[in-house]
Amino acid sequence: MTTMTDPPGQGFRLSQLIYDTRYRSLTIQVVAMIVLMLLFSWLVSNTIHNLQTLGKDFDFGFLTQPSGYDINQRLIEYDSQSTHGRAAVVGILNTLLVAVLGCALATVLGVIAGVLRLSNNWLVSRLMAVYVEGFRNVPLLLWIVLIFALMTESTPAPRAFRGDTPDASMLFDAVAITNRGVYIPAIHFASPFFTNGLFNWLLILAVLGASIFAISRLRHWATEKQEATGDRPTTWYLILGLLIVPTGLLMLLMGAFLDMPSLQGFNFGGGVHLRNSLIALWLALSLYTGAFIAEIVRGGILAVNKGQTEAAYALGIRPSTTMNLVILPQALRVIIPPLISQFLNLTKNSSLAIAVGYMDVRSTLGGITINQTGRELEGMLLLGLFYLVLSLLISGVMNVYNASVKLKER
C-alpha cells in the first residue's frame, strides 16, 4: 500500500519489482524465462548424463554406413548396400509422394463434398453429410487398416491369374488388381537419345507447361477480341491442338511405348506397381482429410453474404456460373487458411504408414535405421527436423497463395 502513496523520486526498491505494476510484468517474464531455461538445461544435461551411463555418444556418422536392409518402394536407386542416409532419402520421397497425392485427392474430394453438401437435392446433401460425419468421427488409423484389409482380403493373389482357365483376369489386358497392389501399364522410352527417365518426364512436363501457358494467352486474346468486337472467336480446336500436339510429338520423338504388366514367376512384372500399402494410405488419408476440407469449403461458402447470390441471380447469371465466378472466389479467402492446416495434418498423419508397412521416412529413418543402429535420439531429431521443415515449407507456399487471393487493399 505504502508504495502508492509515497511521493515520487524516492529511489528504486526491490519490492517494486513485484508490487509496482510498471515492473511486475517484466519480473514475471524474466522469472518465467529463467525457469524455462533451467528446465531446458536440465533436460539437456539429463540426456547427456543418461547417454553417458548407457555408454552412448551423439553422432550422425551412422548416416554414411551401409544400411543392410531393402526397401520395396524406391523412387531413386537404392539397395541394401546403400547408406542409411540414402535410405532416409528414399523414405522422405515416399512420404512426399503420399503427401502430394493425398493433398491433391483430398482437395478434390473436399471441394466436391463441401459444395454438394449445400445442394438443394435432399439425397445428395444427406449422402455427403454421411460421408463427412463418417470419416471425421472415426480415427484415421482404423480407416487405413480397414481399406488395407479390404484390399488384401477381397482381391485375388497373382497366382489366381495363372493357368488356362484362371480364376482372375486382367482388366482390358492392361490393369491387374491383385492382393499385392494394382499393376498398371507404364510409359517407357525407346529412343537411344532419351535414356534418362526422370529427365524425359521433366521435359514432357516443361512442354506441357508451355502449352498451358500458350492456351491461357490464347484465351486472353479471345476475351479481348470478344470485348472489342462482341464476337468470341472459336478457339476450342486450337486449344485442343496446343494441348496435345507438342507433347504428343515430343513423346513420339522419344519413342514412348506402353509397357504392359504381365505375369512373371511369382508376381506381375513390367508396368507400374502401385502397392496396396500406398493405395490404402493414400485413399484413407484423402478420404479422411477430404471430410474436414468439405466442412471448411461449406463454411467458406456459407460465409459469403447471401446478397451476393441474390445479386448474381438478379443479373440473370446461372447458378453454376454464380458458384464459379461469384461465390467460390470470395469463399477461397475464408477457405485457404484452414486448408493449410489440413494439408499439414495430412502430411504429418502420413506417418501412420507403419500400420500398413508403407516405407515412409518414419519407417526407414525413424524405424529400421534407429532399430539397427540404436541411434534413437539422432534419428528422432532428424525426423522431427524433416517434418518441421516440410510443414514450414507447405505453410509458406500456401501463405503466398493466400496472399494472392486475399482482398487487395489499394
Next chain:
Amino acid sequence: MKNTVILGALTVAGLAAGAASAATLDDVKARGNLNCGVSTGLTGFSAPDANGVWQGFDVAVCRAVAAAVLGDPMAVEFVSTTGQTRFTALASGEIDMLARNTTWTFSRDNDLKFEFVGVNYYDGQGFMVPKELGVSSAKELDGATVCIQTGTTTELNLADFFRVNNISYEPVPIETNAEAQQQYLAGACDVYTTDASGLAATRASFEAPGDHVILPEIISKEPLGPLVRHGDSEWGDIVRWSLNALIAAEEYGVTSANIEELSSAATDNPEINRLLGTEGELGAMIGLEADWAKKAIMANGNYGEIFEKTIGENTPIGLSRGLNAQWTEGGLMYSPPFR
C-alpha cells in the same frame, strides 16, 4: 515460500528419477516385481494363455529370474515389444530385461550397448511357403514377395541372402508376427521368413499346418538369448546365472520332481549342493538368498523340462532338441560350473 519448497523438491525428485539408475536389482526389489520384455505373442515362446497368464519358453526365463530375485515366479510385469520397440524399451529402462527371441549379434552387444547374458535357443533363419507353390529350395524364390518383421536380423539376412544369390525379391515389412501370419495366409506374400523356431511356432497355429512347408535352407546363425543393459554387471550376472542354473539343473538331473528332496539336505554331489545352496556361499556372492537357484528352477523346472513343456516334440510346435541338447548329449547347451 511454500511453493519454492515444493518446486525445489520436485526438481530434486525429477533429477533423481530422470537419471537412469545403475542398480537394477535394488529397483526390482523395491518395486516388488520384474519388468520383463517379451514378444507381442508367439505361441510357445511368449504368449498369454486363455486366462491371460503369459506362458512360453522365453517367459520361463523371466519367471526364473523373478523367482531367484523376489522369490515369486509370478511377480513379473510382462511388457510386449515388437522387433522395433524392444531395444528402446530396454535402453530407456522401461524393462529390466528382454527375453524375446532376440539374436545375439556384435552390433547389438557393442553398438546398441546391451549385454547378452547367454543363449537359451540356438536357431537359424528359415523360409516357409505354401505347399501348392511347389518350391523346394529358397534359391527358387526369384521375384517372390516376402513377408518380414521389421527391426530384426531377419531383414538384414534376407537382403544378404538374395543379393549373394543374385536373385530379386519384394519385401513386405510387417510389425508383428500376428500381422505377418495374417498377410501370409491371405496370400499377400508368397514366403514368410523368420527364425526357424518362430516358423514352426507360427505354422503350429495355422488351421492346416500341413499345407505349408519349411524349406531346407537355414541361411543364418540366430543364437537367441536374454539381454540386459550395459553398465550394470551385477544385474547382468543375476540374469546370466539364473539361466545357467536352469541349464545346469538339467545336466545334474535336478528336476521339479526331485528338487525338494535334493535340497532338503546336502547330497553327495557337491555341484548340486552348491547350486541348491546347501553348501557354500554362492547366493551371497551374487547378492541373493542361498536358495536363489532352487527357486529359479522350481519356477518352471529345469531347462529340459521347460523346453519339453513349451516347444518340445510333444507340443504342437514339435521342435526337437537338436543344437539345444545338453553338451553331454551332443548339443551346445553348456553351463559354466557352479563353484
